[in-house]
Amino acid sequence: MLLTIWLEIHIKLKSINKMFCQCPNEQNFDTLQANTNICPVCTAQPWALPTLSKEVLWKALLLWKALNCQINNPSQFDRKSYFYPDLPMWYQITQLYKPTNVNGKVQFFVDNEYSQERTVHIQDAHMESDTGKMIHTWWDALLDFNRAGTPLVEIVTLPDFTSADEVVEFLKELQRIVRYNDIADADLEKWQMRCDVNISVRAKESDSYGTRVEVKNMNSFAAIKRAIQYEYDRQSDLFNKWEKFDQQTRWRDDAKWESYLMRSKEDALDYRYFPEPDLPPLVLDNETLQQLNNETLEIPYQIIKKFKTEFWFHKEYINAIISDKEILDYFLDIYNHLTSSSQSSDIISKLIAKRISWPISAWTKENFKSINELNFSKQQFQKFLEINQESKILDNQLKAIMDEMLKTWKDPQDIIKDKWFDTPAIDQSELENIVKLILQENPDIVQQYKWGKTTTLWFFVWQVMKKTQWKSDPKIVGEMISKILG
Numbered sequence: 192m193l194l195t196i197w198l199e200i201h202i203k204l205k206s207i208n209k210m211f212c213q214c215p216n217e218q219n220f221d222t223l224q225a226n227t228n229i230c231p232v233c234t235a236q237p238w239a240l241p242t243l244s245k246e247v248l249w250k251a252l253l254l255w256k257a258l259n260c261q262i263n264n265p266s267q268f269d270r271k272s273y274f275y276p277d278l279p280m281w282y283q284i285t286q287l288y289k290p291t292n293v294n295g296k297v298q299f300f301v302d303n304e305y306s307q308e309r310t311v312h313i314q315d316a317h318m319e320s321d322t323g324k325m326i327h328t329w330w331d332a333l334l335d336f337n338r339a340g341t342p343l344v345e346i347v348t349l350p351d352f353t354s355a356d357e358v359v360e361f362l363k364e365l366q367r368i369v370r371y372n373d374i375a376d377a378d379l380e381k382w383q384m385r386c387d388v389n390i391s392v393r394a395k396e397s398d399s400y401g402t403r404v405e406v407k408n409m410n411s412f413a414a415i416k417r418a419i420q421y422e423y424d425r426q427s428d429l430f431n432k433w434e435k436f437d438q439q440t441r442w443r444d445d446a447k448w449e450s451y452l453m454r455s456k457e458d459a460l461d462y463r464y465f466p467e468p469d470l471p472p473l474v475l476d477n478e479t480l481q482q483l484n485n486e487t488l489e490i491p492y493q494i495i496k497k498f499k500t501e502f503w504f505h506k507e508y509i510n511a512i513i514s515d516k517e518i519l520d521y522f523l524d525i526y527n528h529l530t531s532s533s534q535s536s537d538i539i540s541k542l543i544a545k546r547i548s549w550p551i552s553a554w555t556k557e558n559f560k561s562i563n564e565l566n567f568s569k570q571q572f573q574k575f576l577e578i579n580q581e582s583k584i585l586d587n588q589l590k591a592i593m594d595e596m597l598k599t600w601k602d603p604q605d606i607i608k609d610k611w612f613d614t615p616a617i618d619q620s621e622l623e624n625i626v627k628l629i630l631q632e633n634p635d636i637v638q639q640y641k642w643g644k645t646t647t648l649w650f651f652v653w654q655v656m657k658k659t660q661w662k663s664d665p666k667i668v669g670e671m672i673s674k675i676l677g
């Protein structure tokens with residue numbers, strides 16, 4: 192069975208104020224007391240009128256650029272009317288007939304190796320104000336309007352996806368786009384990015400699309416993947432049994448690995464859309480368009496492509512650097528600084544990426560810190576890289592220096608002196624003597640080795656390394672020991 196998917200993604204924009212009023216646009220509602228961020232506009236008091244926030248518009252326009260959209264100028268807002276208690280106005284202000292951002296496209300990589308590319312087309316990316324929240328307790332239904340009127344962009348794709356992997360890689364790229372350019376935080380777990388997935392199956396390419404089913408309520412990439420797989424299996428099964436079903440919306444319960452019918456075609460809501468009478472058509476002046484034209488955005492797909500084709504990074508390096516905007520900026524900052532003093536860009540980029548992917552990334556994760564909170568400064572890291580390039584110091588010594596730098600404020604040069612790394616390398620006979628000494632000191636472990644416990648080799652290698660102040664090559668030491676022990 193062939194799978195066809197398209198997406199409707201709501202992303203909460205980052206801005207100081209809500210979309211149409213002066214209330215703060217809070218990003219994390221969990222820590223906020225209910226109904227504290229409200230005013231006459233976002234709670235729909237009589238005579239209160241909306242005014243579009245310039246910052247929200249600017250964020251939406253940045254997205255226009257990032258998603259390679261065309262622009263409707265003028266565009267307009269529309270009213271989407273329905274009754275639900277969390278909607279104080281009894282309508283949402285959205286864009287249906289003439290959205291600002293239309294006909295875009297996003298390029299991204301679909302595989303772990305960053306070698307296969309895809310393009311997904313965007314029907315539109317329209318602005319929309321969010322609803323409040325209804326909270327059900329055992330005895331009551333409570334209303335919190337803190338979220339009411341906060342700015343969203345809803346991105347609607349064309350049915351370009353044919354697998355769950357494509358969907359997830361696209362969403363990851365979209366998340367990077369909005370994060371890199373400070374448009375949104377887009378944390379799925381905090382519902383700052385919500386993705387409704389439309390799924391249909393058909394037997395072959397020439398058939399028309401099967402009945403579509405919309406699945407809602409997934410808050411992780413893994414949950415989205417599971418929901419698609421479940422729906423694909425469910426629809427394929429019905430198809431094979433020749434069972435017909437209606438167009439419908441289903442509610443995913445990821446914890447139970449199931450989805451439930453929310454509403455079918457018959458009870459689809461009639462939203463009675465019409466142009467929003469309280470807001471004038473949205474006309475963008477030349478100055479705004481010019482400013483937008485001059486704006487340079489960071490597009491993750493292009494950055495990955497550069498890493499891949501110009502720097503020849505393998506996927507571990509790419510993953511470590513693109514995972515976080517702060518890490519990317521850190522990398523670029525040091526890279527630009529070092530290459531401006533005419534160093535070979537290809538080599539230096541690899542040297543930086545190698546240390547970021549290991550052990551720096553691991554350290555930040557283990558210590559719940561950002562890359563800007565390392566114990567060493569960027570200047571100290573640059574000194575380290577210069578020492579690295581001089582290649583007078585062995586790789587395992589460099590590793591020891593970096594480990595020490597992560598723990599202390601010491602300069603790499605001082606660590607070299609402390610550890611005697613600047614004294615001449617050990618020659619073969621001296622190394623052999625040290626190896627023999629270590630073996631003599633540990634007869635029990637030698638016996639264990641001889642009885643077949645070969646992992647004890649690493650114990651000896653480690654002891655020799657320590658004794659030689661990391662001036663010996665672990666591979667050579669290992670070979671030497673296994674030769675002596677036979």
Ligand SMILES: [Zn+2]
Binds near residue numbers: 212230234
């Ligand atoms: Zn308000």
